[in-house]
Amino acid sequence: MPKTRSLRATFWGPALAPLLWGCPALGSVEEPAPCTIHVAADGGLDSADGSASGPLGSVHEAAARIGQSKEDVVVCLGPGNHRLNGKPLELDSRHNVPGQTVTWRSRDSES
Numbered sequence: 001m002p003k004t005r006s007l008r009a010t011f012w013g014p015a016l017a018p019l020l021w022g023c024p025a026l027g028s029v030e031e032p033a034p035c036t037i038h039v040a041a042d043g044g045l046d047s048a049d050g051s052a053s054g055p056l057g058s059v060h061e062a063a064a065r066i067g068q069s070k071e072d073v074v075v076c077l078g079p080g081n082h083r084l085n086g087k088p089l090e091l092d093s094r095h096n097v098p099g100q101t102v103t104w105r106s107r108d109s110e111s
Helices: 059-066
Strands: 004-006 028-030 037-039 073-077 102-106
Touching: 037 059, 059 073
Parallel strands: 037 073, 073 102
Antiparallel strands: 004 028
C-alpha cells in the first residue's frame, strides 16, 4: 500500500475535511517512491554506486543498470542539463523486466 499524506486538514481546511473523506483523488497525495538510482547532471561518475552521495554521471549508465535489478527502479535525475554527448539513449528488451516498474523523474536540489 503506498504511503499517503493527507491534504484534508492542511490544504482544504478542517471545514471541508468531512466532504473529502471518501475521495482519495482530492483528499490525499501519494508520496513519491524513493530514488534507487541517482544521476548527476555534472560531477557524477559512471563507476559510482548510484546513491545520493555517489551519483552516476550519465543517463546511459542508469539505463544499463535498470536491467540488473529485479525490483522496481526509480531513476532520479539531478537538476541541470543531462548531456547525451552525441550518443543516443537506447532502451530495448533488456530494460523490460517482468513485474518491474521503472520510473524516471527529476530530483530537486534539496533531496
